Amino acid sequence: RHPRSTPLYSSAASDVYKRQVHGDFMKGMLTWSIFVLLVICFCRGEPMDLSHLKYIEKIDPRKVSQFIETTILDFLPRTKGNDNTCFNQTLHYINRFMTERSILTLLGYTGRNVNELGDYFGCQKHYGKHFQVLAYYLRTPILTNGFCLPDLCESVDLVGFVPVLKAFIANLIGVNPAYIGVYIIDTKSVVNETSKLTAGGIVTYTLYSLALFFVIVGSIISFTLKVKQDSNMNNKGTDSDSSPTPVSGDLMNRPERNVGQYEDLLKKISECFSAPKIVRDILYGANEVDKNLNILNGVRVLSMGWIIVGHVFQVVAGNVLYNAQEYAQAVSKRRAYSFYLGSTVSVDVFFFLTGFLGILVCTHLLETSRIHKALTVLMLYLHRFLRLLPIYGICILSVVYLLPTWSQGPFYYKTVSPAANCKDYWYLAILYVNNFIKVDKICLGWGWYLSNDFQMYLLIPLICILFSMRKMYGWMAIGFLTLASIVAQIIVIIYYDIQFAVLDGLKEEFGTEYYIKTYCRILPFLVGIAFAWMYLEYKKNRENPSFLNKINTLIQESPIIRYILYVVGFAIMWVCVFLCYDFYKPGHSKNTFENVMYLIFSRPGFVIGLMCCIYPAFLGKARALQAILGNEFWSCLGKLTFAAYLFHPLVIVFSIFSAEEPYYFKGVNLIFTGVEAFVLTYLVSFFLAVVIEYPFVLLSKQFLRPGRKRAPEKIQDGEKHQQPIHPSLQTIT
Secondary structure (H helix, E strand, C coil): CCHHHHCCCHHHHHHHHHHHHHHHHHHHHHHHHHHHHHHHCCCCCCCCCCCCHHHHHHHCCCHHHHHHHHHHHHHHCCCCCCCCCCCHHHHHHHHHHHHHCCCHHHHHHCCCCCCCCCCCHHHHCCCCCEEEEEECCCCCCEEEEEEEEEECHHHHHHHHHHHHHHHHHHHCCCCCHEEEEEEEEEHHHHHHHHHCCHHHHHHHHHHHHHHHHHHHHHHHHHHHHHHHHHHHHHHHHHHCCCCCCCCCCCCCCCCHHHHHHHHHHHHHHHHHHHHHHHHHHHHCCCCCCCHHHHHHHHHHHHHHHHHHHHHHHHHHHHHCCCCCCHHHHHHHCCHHHHHHHHHHHHHHHHHHHHHHHHHHHHHHHHHHHHCCCEEEEEEEHHHHHHHHHHHHHHHHHHHHHHHHHCCCCCCCCCHHHHHHHHHHHHHHHCCCCCCCCHHHCCCCCCHHHHHHHHHHHHHHHHHHHHHCCCCHHHHHHHHHHHHHHHHHHHHEEEEECCCCCCCCCCCCCHHHHCCCCCCHHHHHHHHHHHHHHHHHHHHHCCCCCCCHHHHHHHHHHHHHHHHHHHHHHHHHHHHHHHHHHHHHCCHHHHHHHHHHHHHHHHHHHHHHHHHHHCCCCCCCCCHHHHHHCCCHHHHHHHHHHHHHHHHHHHHHHHHCCCCCCCECCCCCHHHHHHHHHHHHHHHHHHHHHHHHHHHHHHHHHHHHCCCCCCCCCCCCCCCCCCCCCCCCCCCCC
C-alpha cells in the first residue's frame, strides 16, 4: 500500500514504506539466488552425445594398421625394367634387410599401430622419407599412421591408396565415405622446404638485433645524461654564490639554449629506449590515479591464462593423439572439460575492457585536451595504430620466416600453412580488415581479435562526443548498436544454420561468417561502455540524484546487495560456460530458439556476470577481492598481456608440434602443458615488451598525445577536489 493513500501521510510513513519495499526486494533476490544455486548444484552431468567423438571409439587400431601394412604396397606404381621406382626400391630394401636379418629396416621406422608414427629421424638418417596418413571425420582427426619408404617415393605415388583407405575407414565406423577425408603428407619434403633460413628470416633477425641495439644505446645515453644532470645540479649548488654576472643581452645564451633543447629532446627519446626505465615501469609502475581499477589487472591476466589453456586444449585435440579413444570418453562424459571448451568467452572480457577503459581514457582526454576535438580524435587513432603496429608486425614476420625454421618433426609441417597465408595477405592484418576480406586466407588465426578490437575502438571517440553533447544521445547510440548486433546475429545464425557447439562437427561458416565478425562480437564491448558511464557517474557526479547514482549508492551501502551480486554474477558466468554441456544430453533435441539465445547472449552475459562480481570493488568495497586481484603482481603481468596474446600461439605450436610422438591425452598432462605454455609465454613477452613494444608505446605517448589544459594552481578551502580518471593506456588486451 502506497503511503500517499493513507490519510496520515508523513515522512516517517514514507521511510517505513521504503524499508518494506527494500526488504521485499531483498527477500525476492535472495530467494531467486538460492533457487539458481540449487539448480546448478543438482544439475545432472550426463554423457554428451558428441557426434565426432563417438566414431573414434569404433576404430579398431589393429585392423587399421594391418590393413595399411598389407595393402599399401599393392597401390605403389610399378614400371617393368626400371629399378628407380618407389615400388621396386621398396621391395629391394625389404628383400635386402630381410636377407641380412637387420633390425634397422626402413619398415622398422614405421608405426606399428594406429596413432603411432614410428621413428621420424631414424627414417631420415637411413635415406628414407617419412609419410603420414591422416584420416578426418568432418574436420576432426580420428586416426593417423606414420610409415617410412625409400627416398625416391613421392606423395603422388600413394594417390591410389587414398580412396581404398577412405572406404575401409568409412565401412569400419559406419559412416558415409563423403564425410571421411584421407591425406598422405610427405613430412620430410614439407619441412625441408621451409626449414631453411631465407632472406626474410635474415631480415627478421636483423630487426630483432636493431631493436636490441637501440635499447642498449638508449640505456647508455639515458644513464649518461642522468649522470651529467646530477653533476650539473651539484655544481650549480656549489657555484651559486660565486657565479659571474651575465653579459647584457641574450646573445651569449642562444647557443647554450639550443644545446639544452637538443639535450632535452635526446633525453626524451633515450628514455623511451632505456631498458632500466622500462623494466621499472613494468615491475613497479602501478596506477596511482584510481587504485580501485587495479583489480582489472588480475582480471586481465587470468583471462589471458584462460585463453592460453583453451588454445592448448584446442591444439592438442586438433592434433594426433596417442590415446584418441580415451580422449573421446573423457570429453564426452566429464563436465569439467567444458572449462576448456568455454574458454572462448575470455576473449570477450578483453572486448569489455576495451570499451570500459577506452571510454574512461577518451573522456578524460577530450575534457583536458588543448586542441580541437577532431584533431584529438585523429591523434588517438594514430596513437592506437602505431602502438600496435611494431610488435604485431614482428609477430607476423616471426610466423612467416622464423617459426618453420625453429624445429623439425613429424608434426612440424603444420606450421607452414599460417606462414603461407601471411606471405600473401599480411597487409590485411596490419590494416585490421582481415575479418572481412579474405577470411578463408586469414593471416594469423588469432589476429581476428586485433581487427575486431581496433574496429570497436574507432567507435569510442564518436560515442564519447555524443555522450558529451547529451547523455541521451550516447545511450541511444548504445541501444541502436545493441539492436543492430542482435538482428545481424539472428540473420547470420539462421541463414548459415550455425550451431554453438565448439567441436561437434563445426561448420566453416561458424568461423568465417559469425565468430570473427565485429557486428557479432560487439555486445561485450557495449556492456563495457555502459559500465564505464555508470562508474563515471559515481566518480564525477556523485551528488547528482540520477538513476545510476542510486544504483551505485545501493551497492555501496548494502552488504546484502553486494552478496547477491556475487552469487548471481558467479551463477551467470557458470551457466554461460558450462550450459553447453547439457545441450548434448542423449535425446535432447536442438531447436533454433535456444541455439540463437545461447549464441547471442552467452558472451555479453558472461561479462555482465563478471561485473556483478567485481563492480563493488570499483566503489571501494570487496576489500578481499581487491587485495587478491589488485595486487602489484598482477599489475606487472597485466602490462605484458598484449605481447602474450600475440606470441602465445607460437609458444604452444613450437612446444606441441616439435614432439616426435603423438600427445598422450590426460587431465594432468593437459594442466602441466597449460602451465608450461603460460610461464614460457610471459617470459617471452617480457623480453618483447622491453625490446619492441614499450619503446614505441613511449615514443607515441611522448609525441602523439594531445596536450592537456593547464590545471588550476590553487584549490579554495572547502572546495571538493575531484580526482581525474586517467587509467593506463595498456587496454588493448
